[in-house]
Amino acid sequence: MSPNSTSYTSAALSLPNRPRRLRRTAAIRRMVSETQLHVEDLIYPLFVMEGENRKVEVPSMPDCFRYTLDLLLHEVKEAAALGIPAIALFPVIPEDFKDSTGTESYNPDGLVQRTIRAIKEVVPDIVVITDVALDPYSSDGHDGIVEDGVILNDETVDVLVKMALSQADAGTDFVAPSDMMDGRIGAIRDALDEAGYTDVGILAYSAKYASAYYGPFRDALDSAPKFGDKKTYQMDPANAREAILEVDLDIDEGADIVMVKPALAYLDVIYRIRETTDLPVAAYNVSGEYAALKAAARNGWLDEPTVVLETLTSMKRAGADLILTYFAKYAAQLLAR
Numbered sequence: 001m002s003p004n005s006t007s008y009t010s011a012a013l014s015l016p017n018r019p020r021r022l023r024r025t026a027a028i029r030r031m032v033s034e035t036q037l038h039v040e041d042l043i044y045p046l047f048v049m050e051g052e053n054r055k056v057e058v059p060s061m062p063d064c065f066r067y068t069l070d071l072l073l074h075e076v077k078e079a080a081a082l083g084i085p086a087i088a089l090f091p092v093i094p095e096d097f098k099d100s101t102g103t104e105s106y107n108p109d110g111l112v113q114r115t116i117r118a119i120k121e122v123v124p125d126i127v128v129i130t131d132v133a134l135d136p137y138s139s140d141g142h143d144g145i146v147e148d149g150v151i152l153n154d155e156t157v158d159v160l161v162k163m164a165l166s167q168a169d170a171g172t173d174f175v176a177p178s179d180m181m182d183g184r185i186g187a188i189r190d191a192l193d194e195a196g197y198t199d200v201g202i203l204a205y206s207a208k209y210a211s212a213y214y215g216p217f218r219d220a221l222d223s224a225p226k227f228g229d230k231k232t233y234q235m236d237p238a239n240a241r242e243a244i245l246e247v248d249l250d251i252d253e254g255a256d257i258v259m260v261k262p263a264l265a266y267l268d269v270i271y272r273i274r275e276t277t278d279l280p281v282a283a284y285n286v287s288g289e290y291a292a293l294k295a296a297a298r299n300g301w302l303d304e305p306t307v308v309l310e311t312l313t314s315m316k317r318a319g320a321d322l323i324l325t326y327f328a329k330y331a332a333q334l335l336a337r
């Protein structure tokens, strides 16, 4: 070939392995894709508040609302119609219903209990997961009972057991303790079994970190701690081996599903947990992760549909079977295209 030839074939390297062959067309890429995100993997967290016919956007979580029960039911129906299998419920409790021991949490006619019953009546097939922790009900804004600035473990577990039982009475499918007290999974399992609720499951927030990514959620529920932080019960972000210990304990105590929270900054933890258990592993794509992507997308700095699917897929690739995400409906719509 002449030295002036415009053909590039002469430059061909002698390469037997060309990974790009498997990326050449969309069909080939689809064929060799290792990870699929399905609508079935998604759990939709929802905020319910008292009142009627109102929805209020959470300022730090654009497109995410607190709903009164009537409008929440509408939202649950839409989620079910999109094929989302489960919702996770969080209540906004009026300030005058809060006290130092969270007694409102086991009121048989409390907001969560009424909401569970209503959902089970209107959308019976959707899986209902209810949060077990004191913070929405606590005048101190902590996940446990506070005495002299200390979060009491065993006294808190007593209340968590009452809360879980009252949610089971109302018809919840899974209780989800998010409090990080020691021994609560076992205590709740024993109490549920003793009361005959052997079929009510436990989704354990097993490795829950003391994370700055929960800020927008605390705005949504007005549940920020009134003093100090949550570092004496939630885990140190620096620790991964400790996550395995927490998961092992929760499994011994009777957890059905174990969870890592937050998700995006803890993909290595999800991966490690996936290696240590054959139980389903859930990841919580938390409020701050949602807020960060939303803010960037709103500014035109990130392409929202692409970055949302990439982010959720990365959690599955790390080993999560289930993902709690405020993007659930949005992702379900994208996946249906």
Ligand code: PBG
Binding pocket: 131, 132, 133, 134, 135, 143, 178, 179, 213, 214, 215, 216, 217, 218, 230, 285, 286, 287, 288
């Ligand atoms: C508290 C609870 C928190 C979240 C779920 N349950 C916040 C906290 O621990 O302070 C956070 C969820 C989110 O940020 O999306 N029991």
